[in-house]
Amino acid sequence: MGYVDLHLHTTASDGVKSPSELVRYANAKGLQAISITDHDTIDGLEEGMAEGARIGFEVIPGIEISAEYSPGSMHLLGYLIDFQNTFLKERLKDLQRAREERNPRMVEKLVQLGIDITYEEVVNASGGGQVGRPHFAQVLIAKGYVRNFQEAFDRYLKKGAPAYVDKFRFTPAEAIHLINDARGVAVLGHPNTLGINGARELENLIIGLIKQGLKGIEVYYPEHSSSEVIQYKALAERYGLIMTGGTDYHGIEKENIDVGVGRGEMRLPYSMVEALKRTKDESSRSN
Ligand code: AMP
Ligand code: ZN
Ligand code: FE
Ligand code: FE
DSSP states (O other): OOEEEEEEOOTTTTOSSOHHHHHHHHHHTTOSEEEEOOBTOOTTHHHHHHHHHHHTOEEEEEEEEEEOOSSSOEEEEEESOOTTOHHHHHHHHHHHHHHHHHHHHHHHHHHHTTOOOOHHHHHHHHTTSOOOHHHHHHHHHHTTSOSSHHHHIIIIISTTSTTOOOOOOBOHHHHHHHHHHTTOEEEEOOGGGSOOOOHHHHHHHHHHHHHHTOOEEEEEOTTOOHHHHHHHHHHHHHHTOEEEEOOOBOSSSSTTOBTTTBTTTOOEETHHHHHHHHHHHHHHHHO
16 A cells, blocks of 8 residues: 555645646655645645546545634644535635735735735735735745745744734634535644643643544644654544644745655555545444
């Protein structure tokens, strides 16, 4: 059995490769399957799945939904979702509207800070997909205001930075329900970004999310330390959650990350996909 990568972005959100390019790239790398998990959008799935079908490569429909949470950020991955689900499509439109309100306000803030930037430039950087902060970062880099992505986020774009504007998000319960409603499998993405320090606090959070319908944890992720991997694995085992992993490849932001291997250390077995499929079948039987 081969290897997989279950966390990837395309031009439908803030990745650099189009869905078809990403699928061909993963196939050429020798992977067995991937999931496309764009932020808050399913717009890349049809193209990605069609390209997969055309070349005979398995593409798992996915999404990564940002949920309301502090102090850090909570991302919920939804796998094997029915992306034609009308309720899902409707609710995702609310998130698109929230972005369309927020993005011009971030441009205004940057202009007030003395930066020469227009909304049009940011939209152009997005290549026609959904506009996000990484596209602002691209413009700031291209115009020489910052040297790299990290500097763009640290100085201007991150939560609490001078050009940051908050946007509407679903609560964790809403995001999980939405995924389950679309017959998907809800997985807590990269728990290390939650900003939780204590092991007990994370455990309590996960117990709560399981009650809402959480089915898995993204254990393997390039930014997870080996002790975090051990901690998340133990939690998954204790609560019967499935374990997934992925590189969060965007193609720009983290230039040293590659599909399927991350920084070289990742090897994610196809059994992760089988576990997702089993979990989906079990949930549909119990509903
Ligand atoms: P948005 O969808 O507009 O809220 O942008 C979210 C994306 O910005 C994330 O997927 C990350 O790629 C990137 N991002 C958010 N916070 C940071 C940060 N502190 N440092 C670097 N990249 C970040
Ligand atoms: Zn992203
Ligand atoms: Fe994420
Ligand atoms: Fe991601």
